[in-house]
Amino acid sequence: MDSTSQTEERIVRKVAQRLAGQLAATFRQRDTVTMRRATVTAIHLDEGILTADLDMAGTTLHGVPMTIDCAAVENGDRVMVETYAHQSIVTGVLARSSDKYEFVRSVQWKPPYGETSIRLYRVGNMVCATGLVKFMASGEINDSKHNEIVPAGYRPAVDDATIVSGARSTLCFSVKKNGTVYGRGNSNGAYTSLTGSWGTLDPLPI
Structure with missing residues (x-):
């Protein structure tokens, strides 16, 4: 050679x-790569770099980068997170918050002046308030702030989401982004329905 x-x-x-x-x-x-599931709580776009804040088993991760496959991710989506050498990255979407059959949640909520409760339903990024309620008292109110709070996970994305009452009552409630509730009208001590719906950006309740 x-x-x-x-x-x-x-x-x-x-x-x-x-x-x-x-x-x-x-x-x-x-x-040494670990793979875990998380829920998206916020999305950020900074100088063309897409990142997300995540809720992972009760721990909050901030500014986690995402692959291009996750460009359409939304708040409440369940995602796969891969971690190596203390660096995490979102690599896939496991389930969408808009998948109504997988992401239905509900909670009881007692409205101001109510003897009984109604239910708040969370379906994807929509909330529906519905139920029958017996009001305890009557009297005209005008934009009064109440002690009752709409819980996190069901709060509106914008102020003044409305819950209206049915027959024999003119009372309606206005819900703020932070969950505080204002009322106006007259309940007339009626036994009546309450209904309302709004969009939310809250993380999906567990």
């Missing part, structure tokens, strides 16, 4: 060794 062939063989061996080392390092990295 001439000197040129020997030199080429040494170069090929060195390249092969380098590639083998890189491949082994890749597999070692894969062995």
Whole structure:
């Protein structure tokens, strides 16, 4: 074998060794990658970089980068998070918050002046308030602030979401983004229905 062939063989061996080392390092990295599920609570776009805040088993992660496959992610979506060397990245969407059959939640809520409760239903990013209520008293009110609060997970994305009453009552409630409730009208001590609906950006209740 001439000197040129020997030199080429040494170069090929060195390249092969380098590639083998890189491949082994890749597999070692894969062995230490952890995969966990999380819920998206906020989305940020800064200088073309898309990141998300996540709720992962009660722990909040801020500014986690996302792959291009997750560009259409929304608040409340369930996502896959891969972590290596303390660096996390969102790599996939497991379920959409708009999948109504998987993301239905509800909670009882007692309205101001009510002897009974109605229910708040969370379906994707929509909330529906509905039920029958017996009001305890009558009397005209005008934009009065009440102690009752709409719970987190069901609060409107914009102020003044409205819950209206049915027959024999003119009372309606206005719900703010922070869950505070204002009332106007007259309940007339009626037994009547309450209905309302609005969009929400709250994280999906667990």
